[in-house]
Amino acid sequence: MANVAVIGTQWGDEGKGKVVDWLASRADIVVRFQGGHNAGHTLVVDGVTYKLSLLPSGVVRGKLGLIGNGVVLDPDALFAEIATLREQGLEVGPHNLRIAETTPLILPLHPALDRAREAARGQDKIGTTGRGIGPAYEDKVGRRAIRLCDLAEPETLSFKLDELLLHHNSLLKGLGAPLFEKQPLLDRLLALAPRLLPFAAPVWEILAEARSAGRRVLFEGAQAVMLDVDHGTYPYVTSSNTVAGNAAAGTGIGPGAIGLVLGIAKAYTTRVGSGPFPTELTDATGQLLGERGREFGTVTGRRRRCGWFDAALVRQAVTIGGVDGLVLTKLDVLDGLPELKICIGYRLGGQFLHRLPPAMRAQAACEPVYETLPGWSSSTRGARSYAELPAEAVKYIRRIEELVGAPVMMLSTSPDRDDTIALRDPFAG
Ligand code: GDP
Ligand code: IMO
Ligand code: MG
Numbered sequence: 210m211a212n213v214a215v216i217g218t219q220w221g222d223e224g225k226g227k228v229v230d231w232l233a234s235r236a237d238i239v240v241r242f243q244g245g246h247n248a249g250h251t252l253v254v255d256g257v258t259y260k261l262s263l264l265p266s267g268v269v270r271g272k273l274g275l276i277g278n279g280v281v282l283d284p285d286a287l288f289a290e291i292a293t294l295r296e297q298g299l300e301v302g303p304h305n306l307r308i309a310e311t312t313p314l315i316l317p318l319h320p321a322l323d324r325a326r327e328a329a330r331g332q333d334k335i336g337t338t339g340r341g342i343g344p345a346y347e348d349k350v351g352r353r354a355i356r357l358c359d360l361a362e363p364e365t366l367s368f369k370l371d372e373l374l375l376h377h378n379s380l381l382k383g384l385g386a387p388l389f390e391k392q393p394l395l396d397r398l399l400a401l402a403p404r405l406l407p408f409a410a411p412v413w414e415i416l417a418e419a420r421s422a423g424r425r426v427l428f429e430g431a432q433a434v435m436l437d438v439d440h441g442t443y444p445y446v447t448s449s450n451t452v453a454g455n456a457a458a459g460t461g462i463g464p465g466a467i468g469l470v471l472g473i474a475k476a477y478t479t480r481v482g483s484g485p486f487p488t489e490l491t492d493a494t495g496q497l498l499g500e501r502g503r504e505f506g507t508v509t510g511r512r513r514r515c516g517w518f519d520a521a522l523v524r525q526a527v528t529i530g531g532v533d534g535l536v537l538t539k540l541d542v543l544d545g546l547p548e549l550k551i552c553i554g555y556r557l558g559g560q561f562l563h564r565l566p567p568a569m570r571a572q573a574a575c576e577p578v579y580e581t582l583p584g585w586s587s588s589t590r591g592a593r594s595y596a597e598l599p600a601e602a603v604k605y606i607r608r609i610e611e612l613v614g615a616p617v618m619m620l621s622t623s624p625d626r627d628d629t630i631a632l633r634d635p636f637a638g
Pocket of ligand 2: 217220221222223247248249250335336337338339340341342343430431432433436445446447448481482483
C-alpha cells in the first residue's frame, strides 16, 4: 500500500498541514481533492511560517503538487498565494503544480452571493469563510460551472456566462445585492486564460501513471468529517465531501488507490463558525486552550471556539471517514492542566447516545457525558519520542485510542515540522 490520505476528524484546523508537510518528505506527489481557499494550513519549518490555502502542502518540500477536479479554484487566490510563496523563496509554476482541467472556477460572483446569503441569514448564519465555496459547488452540481478547460474556448465562456448570470443575478436581485455584468467577467476570464491554462493537466492520468511507476501519492484533505456536507453537522458544514472516499472522485482514481487513511485529531476540540459543539467551554479553561493553542483562524482571523476532546465525535468521524489510524496533535497545549475531560457520549432527553443525532435541534441539545483523567505537570512541548512523555499523557493517549477505536500512529508536540513522533511509517501500509 503506497499511498496515504490525510483527513480531519473534527471541525477543521487539526494540524493537517503540518502532518502533510511532514509526510511529504516520504511522498512523490501531494494532491488536494476537495475544498478550496476556505482551507488554511500553517506550516512551521526552521522557524519560518508558511500559510497555504489552495496549494497542496507538499510544495514546501519541493514535491509535485496536484489540484484535483474535486477542488473549487479561485484564480486570484491561487496567484496571490503563489506570489506570497515567491517572496518566501519558493517557486510554484506549471513545473511543480498541475491543476485538473475539469476543476470548477470560483468567480467574483461566488463570494458576492456567499456574503449576501450570510447577511440575509442574520443570527442563523453558517459562519462561512465568505470565499464563495458553497455557491461554486452549487454551480458545479447545477451544471453551470465554468471549468478550467473552458478558458480555452471563448465561445463556451460566453455561452456559459449567460446561463450563470441569469441564475446569479436573479438571486442577487432577490437578496438586494449589486448585480454582475457579462463583459467585465468575460474580459477577466479571457485575460486569465494564458496565465492559468499552462497549469491545466489530466490529473487522473498523471495519477494513473504515477501508480504504475510505483510512486507514492499523498492525498491532502481540507476541512474535516464534521464539516462534510453529508456526514457533518448540517447545515453548519462546508459544501464538499471531506471523507477519504472523496479522494477517489475528487481526483479520478479508483477507491483502492487511496491507501492508508490517517485521521488528524487535536488533543482537544475547536470549531470556527456557527453550529453545535457539545464539549465547548465558555469558561476560563476554554479561554486558556484558545490562548495556549493560538486558536485564531488562518483564513479568517476569527477566534476559534474551544472545548474538551470529544471521543464520541471522533469515533463517528473515524468510522464514516474510513480512518485507519489517528495523528494526535497539540498535546502540548494541555500541559499543566490539573485534570482533563473526554466526552464519551451525549445525554439527550434522559437518554444516553453514543453518537451525535442527525437533526440540527437535537444536535444542539446534546449534553456531553464526561470521563475525567488526571493531567500532567511536566512539558510535552517539542517531545520527539514516546519516552519523553509523562505517564499521564501516555494514559490520555491510550484512553483516546480505546474510546475512538483506532490506533494513534503519530503525535505532534509543537507547530514545528520536526516536533513529531511517528510510531510507524504510514507509507509502509
Ligand atoms: P489545518 O487546517 O488542519 O492544517 O490546521 P491549521 O494550520 O489551520 O491549524 C493548526 C494550528 O496549530 C497551526 O497554527 C499549526 O502551526 C499549529 N500546530 C500544529 N500542530 C501543533 C502542535 O502539535 N502543537 C501546537 N502547539 N501547535 C500545533
Ligand atoms: P481547514 O482545511 C475550519 C468552516 C467555516 C464555516 C463552514 C462553512 O483549515 O481545516 P465555507 O466557507 O466552507 O462555506 O464555510 O466551514 N470551515 C472551516 N473551519 N477549518 C477549515 O479548513 C474550514 N473550512 C471551512 O468556518 O463554519
Ligand atoms: Mg486550518
